[in-house]
Structures are given as C-alpha cells and as structure tokens.
Amino acid sequence: MDTAAFASPRHSRYHPTNAAPPTARHTSRGNLPIDTPPPYGPVRPDEIDAVARLAHHGFGLPRPIFDRYADLFGVDRLRVLRATGPTGRCEPMACAAHWLVNQWFCGQPVSTQAIAMVAVDPTRRGEGHGSALMRNLLAEGRAAGAAQAVLWPSTLPFYQRLGFGRGGVACRWSAPPxxxxxxxGIEWDDGAILPADPRDATPLAAIRRRMLEDGNGLIERDETLWSLALCPDGDPAALFLLTGPSGAEGYIALSPPQSRRLQVADLCAATPRALQLARRLLSGYRAQADHVVWRGGPDESLPLLASDLGVELEQREEWLLRILDVRRALTARAYPSDIDTVVAFAINDPLFPENNQTFHLKVAKSKGEIILCMNDNAPTATLGIDAFSSLYSGHASAKALWQAGLLYGKEKIIAPMERLFCGPRPWMVDRF
Ligand SMILES: CC(C)(COP(=O)(O)OP(=O)(O)OC[C@H]1O[C@@H](n2cnc3c(N)ncnc32)[C@H](O)[C@@H]1OP(=O)(O)O)[C@@H](O)C(=O)NCCC(=O)NCCS
Structure with missing residues (x-):
C-alpha cells in the first residue's frame, strides 16, 4: 500500500481548465441536449469549482486542502444535488463524498458506506436539499452492497431524521510524557524501536489486523485512510516499528511536537512488549513536550499504565451509524460463540421499505442467519432504524434503549439481546 502519492497537495487534474469540455448528448427524455443534468449524480468536471466552494462554506476548507482531498479520495467519489440557482442555471446546491470500506464487528468485516463532506449552499439551507442528497446517497450505497453507512456528524438532528443513530466513539487522551x-524491572530487553518508511503501509496493515479482529467498530483502511493516518497534514509522520524477537508487534507514528504538545498520529500496540516500547519512546520526549496526545478508544491500555494521576480524557466524540440493509448487516457480523438463540426485530425504517418488517435472527456458532418463523408469539423487539443501528454496533445496550423508550418489547427480550451485542465498546479514530 503506497501512501507516498498522497503525501502532499497536488494540482487537481480535475480543474475545469484541465478537463475536456462536456459533450452534447441526447437522452430518452426527448431530443433535448443535456444542458440540464439529472438532479443527483456524480460531479461533472465543470462542477468541481462549485463543489470546492460548497466545501469552503461548509467546513472552511481552503482550496489547496480541497484539492488534496480530491486527489486523495478521487473525484469519482463526489456526488452533487443540483437545483436551479439565481442565474437560472442548474448548478450544485449540495455535495457529499462516499466510498465503500469494511468496518469490523465481533471479528468480522461488514461492508460499509463511508460518507464525508456533506454540505449545502449556505443561501439554500433549510429547503430540503441536504436531506434529498442524503436519501439519494444512502440508496446508492445500499445498491452498491453496503450493509450500513458511517459518518462523523457536526449535527445530530439532521442525521437522526435520516435514520442514523450513535454508533461509537473516538477519544482524545493526553498525558505528561x-x-x-x-x-x-519490566523493561523488555528483547524489544527494539526501529524507524520505518511511512510511505509503505503494507506491514502496518498486517499488524493492525489483530486490532480489527479484537475490537468493535474499527475500519479496515484503504490507501486513502492510511494516507490520512500517516500523513495527517500532508507531510509524512515519523514512523517507528515496535519489534520483538519474531518481528514487528506494533507501530507508532509521531507528528513533530508543536506548542509543547506531541501528537501521536497513529498507534497500534498488539502486545504488552509493544506497549512498553511505545511508552519508552514517548517518555523520551519529556524535554520537548508537556503533553503527549493520542486518539483511541474508551478502554485504552496506556492510561492504565501511567505512573501517577494526570492522564486526561480531553475529548470524546461520537460517530453515527445507519443500517442500510438489515438482513445483510445481521448476517455479516459475528456474535459471541457461546450463544445459541433466536431473536426477533420489528424494524421501522421510513427510507427503505425492505427493512420495514420483522426479522428473525438465529445465532449459533458465532454466525447469524435470517429464518422464517411462523410463531407469532415469538418475543419481539420493536425499534426504529436509528436505535437499531446503535444496538447493532454495541454502542447502546438493549437495556439502555429499552429504559429510554427507544426499544419496545417484553422485558424478557432484553437478556438475549444484551448477550448478542455485548463485546468491546465500539470506537474508530479514522477521520474523513
Ligand atoms: C447540515 C446541512 C447539510 C443540512 O442541510 P439542509 O439542506 O439545510 O437540511 P434540510 O433542509 O434537508 O433539513 C432537514 C431537517 O434537518 C434540520 N436541520 C438541518 N440542519 C440542521 C442543523 N445544523 N441542526 C439541527 N437541525 C438541522 C432542519 O431543520 C430540517 O428539519 P425540518 O424538516 O423539521 O425543518 C447544512 O446545514 C450544511 O451544509 N451545514 C454546514 C456543513 C455541515 O455541517 N455539514 C454536515 C457535516 S457532517
């Protein structure tokens, strides 16, 4: 996996001056030339400037950063919603980016639509363009095979109306080095810290695999996400392998200290030895930094090993999840191996009628299958797709949803649901 190509901003090859002009075509809608593109679809080369402006208004994204992301993610991932503007021309009013990744739950990958850069023209907000764009985008993700969609929100109500629920967290921790x-006495003399090339993520993916399998919610990185992790600001971070007698057991990537804060760009320590080596490396920065800052899950090991009070949870953010295809999602993930049961979910999903039914999930030997059940009296949990998404990831327990009035059913349904979706608390730190 080569991350070098993404290390620094490049002039966008999709700038309209570099792109071939759109050619006139004719459609089955009549003999009209396509001056009027369909309301929703992939961005056209002559619309890239408009999308860059939407991103600037939505996120304050300067053009060079937009161009870096356009290169990183590829403009084929950009979607727009068009409407007639003040000039009478049909132009992008809203934009978003999406692509497919795997997100891991209970040791299995689940096909996931990652969504980023949702923005609406500031003069046209509140007119329903954002919702219309998202409905189209989610339908496209589902049709492409995604079982669920994931995103980082800046607002909850907008996404909740579209069926998203809280999926998991990312925590920012800090500690004096x-x-x-x-x-x-517990130094690992058989371990070593070795500098490595941050432009080659292939060995790192192999080390990180164990984290994917043991945790909940982590995303299997593609080249784009590796580039963002190892070259967070465009420049490659300093990468070190944490090795034992049989090879690498972890790695750590560091950005240069700024304002006496040392930022860990990425950290993976698969063994106690790797974690001790990471501690040794980080504590060596105590003359240069007052704080080491790293992003991780809620159940981090490093705070448990701190020699005194002073580790802080600086920030806790939530990402959102939306199950797009209930059947696919329930059969893709795995379940605890000691459970043999059948549970029923009556799902309310205003967006996808295929989800709007009762699913009987049979779980045995860690696998789930949807079965036909003739027993109308089978205990059933009734819940909206947003609450179901939070239950599915393990972010919200069945009991908590039931107590909150977001899951309805007889109390006896709670215990098997709690056991099905238990496991490590879901977390994910990749930003997109
Ligand atoms: C968030 C955003 C995409 C919403 O787009 P929009 O076209 O204004 O949204 P819609 O008109 O489709 O709104 C649908 C509903 O969500 C609500 N809503 C929209 N934005 C909201 C916000 N920021 N906070 C709370 N509710 C919001 C609307 O009130 C509306 O509810 P209603 O139907 O009861 O009136 C748009 O405001 C935007 O571009 N914001 C800046 C960039 C941003 O924050 N993007 C999201 C990044 S994750």
Whole structure:
C-alpha cells in the first residue's frame, strides 16, 4: 500500500481548465441536449469549482486542502444535488463524498458506506436539499452492497431524521510524557524501536489486523485512510516499528511536537512488549513536550499504565451509524460463540421499505442467519432504524434503549439481546 502519492497537495487534474469540455448528448427524455443534468449524480468536471466552494462554506476548507482531498479520495467519489440557482442555471446546491470500506464487528468485516463532506449552499439551507442528497446517497450505497453507512456528524438532528443513530466513539487522551516512563524491572530487553518508511503501509496493515479482529467498530483502511493516518497534514509522520524477537508487534507514528504538545498520529500496540516500547519512546520526549496526545478508544491500555494521576480524557466524540440493509448487516457480523438463540426485530425504517418488517435472527456458532418463523408469539423487539443501528454496533445496550423508550418489547427480550451485542465498546479514530 503506497501512501507516498498522497503525501502532499497536488494540482487537481480535475480543474475545469484541465478537463475536456462536456459533450452534447441526447437522452430518452426527448431530443433535448443535456444542458440540464439529472438532479443527483456524480460531479461533472465543470462542477468541481462549485463543489470546492460548497466545501469552503461548509467546513472552511481552503482550496489547496480541497484539492488534496480530491486527489486523495478521487473525484469519482463526489456526488452533487443540483437545483436551479439565481442565474437560472442548474448548478450544485449540495455535495457529499462516499466510498465503500469494511468496518469490523465481533471479528468480522461488514461492508460499509463511508460518507464525508456533506454540505449545502449556505443561501439554500433549510429547503430540503441536504436531506434529498442524503436519501439519494444512502440508496446508492445500499445498491452498491453496503450493509450500513458511517459518518462523523457536526449535527445530530439532521442525521437522526435520516435514520442514523450513535454508533461509537473516538477519544482524545493526553498525558505528561514523564507519566509514561516504563517502570524499572519490566523493561523488555528483547524489544527494539526501529524507524520505518511511512510511505509503505503494507506491514502496518498486517499488524493492525489483530486490532480489527479484537475490537468493535474499527475500519479496515484503504490507501486513502492510511494516507490520512500517516500523513495527517500532508507531510509524512515519523514512523517507528515496535519489534520483538519474531518481528514487528506494533507501530507508532509521531507528528513533530508543536506548542509543547506531541501528537501521536497513529498507534497500534498488539502486545504488552509493544506497549512498553511505545511508552519508552514517548517518555523520551519529556524535554520537548508537556503533553503527549493520542486518539483511541474508551478502554485504552496506556492510561492504565501511567505512573501517577494526570492522564486526561480531553475529548470524546461520537460517530453515527445507519443500517442500510438489515438482513445483510445481521448476517455479516459475528456474535459471541457461546450463544445459541433466536431473536426477533420489528424494524421501522421510513427510507427503505425492505427493512420495514420483522426479522428473525438465529445465532449459533458465532454466525447469524435470517429464518422464517411462523410463531407469532415469538418475543419481539420493536425499534426504529436509528436505535437499531446503535444496538447493532454495541454502542447502546438493549437495556439502555429499552429504559429510554427507544426499544419496545417484553422485558424478557432484553437478556438475549444484551448477550448478542455485548463485546468491546465500539470506537474508530479514522477521520474523513
Ligand atoms: C447540515 C446541512 C447539510 C443540512 O442541510 P439542509 O439542506 O439545510 O437540511 P434540510 O433542509 O434537508 O433539513 C432537514 C431537517 O434537518 C434540520 N436541520 C438541518 N440542519 C440542521 C442543523 N445544523 N441542526 C439541527 N437541525 C438541522 C432542519 O431543520 C430540517 O428539519 P425540518 O424538516 O423539521 O425543518 C447544512 O446545514 C450544511 O451544509 N451545514 C454546514 C456543513 C455541515 O455541517 N455539514 C454536515 C457535516 S457532517
């Protein structure tokens, strides 16, 4: 996996001055030339400037950064919703980016639509363009085979109306480097910290695989996400392999200290030895930094090893999940191996009628299958697609949803649901 190509901004090859002009075609809608493109669809080369402006208004994204992302993600991932503007021309009023990744739950990958850069023209907000764009985008993701969609929100109500629920968290931790000094006597003399090339993520993906399998919610990175992780600001971070006698057991990528804060760009420590080596490396920065800052899950190991009080949870953010295809989602993920049961979900999904039914899930030997059930009296949990999404990821327990009035059913349905969706608390730190 080569991350070098994405290390720094490049002039966008999709700038309209570089692109071939759109050719006139004719459609089955009549003999009209396509001056009027369909309301929703992939961005056209002559619309890239308009999308860059939407991104600037929506996120304050300067053009060079937009061009970097356009190169990183590829403009074929951009979608627009067009409407007639003040000039009478049909132009992009809203934009978003999407692509397929795998998100792991209980040791299995689930095909997922990752969504980013949702923005609506500031003069046209509140007119329904954002919702219309999202409905089209989610339908496209579902048709492409995604079982669910994931995104980082800046607002909850807008996405909740579209069926998103809270999916999991990302935590930002900080600690004075001195607190991370390994205790004497438990140094790992057979371990080493070796500088490595941040432009080749292939060995890192192999190390990270164990984290994907053991955790919940982590995304299997493609080249784009590796580039963002290892070259967060466009420049490659300093990468170190944390090795034992049989090879690499972890890695750590560091951005240069700024304002006496040392930012860990990425960290994966698959063994106690790798974690001790990471501590040794980080504590060595105590003359240059007052704080080491890293992003991770709610159940991090590093805070447990701090030598004194002073580790802080600086920030806790939530990402959102939306199950697009209930049947596919329930059969893609795995379940705890000691459970043999059948549970029923009556799902309310205003967007996808295929989800709007009762699903009987039979789980045995970690696998789930949807079965036909003639027993009308089978205990059933009734819930909206947003609450179901939070239950599915394990972010919200069946009991918490039931107590909140977001899951309806007899109390006896709670215990098997709690056991089905238990496991490590879901977290994911990749930003998109
Ligand atoms: C968030 C955004 C995409 C919404 O687009 P929009 O076209 O204004 O939304 P819609 O008109 O389709 O609104 C649908 C509903 O969501 C609500 N809504 C929209 N934006 C909201 C917000 N920021 N906070 C709370 N509710 C919001 C609307 O009130 C509306 O509810 P209603 O039907 O009861 O009136 C748009 O405001 C935007 O571009 N914001 C800046 C960029 C941004 O924050 N993007 C999201 C990044 S994750």
């Amino acid at each position: 001195a607190l991370l000094t390994p205790l004497r």
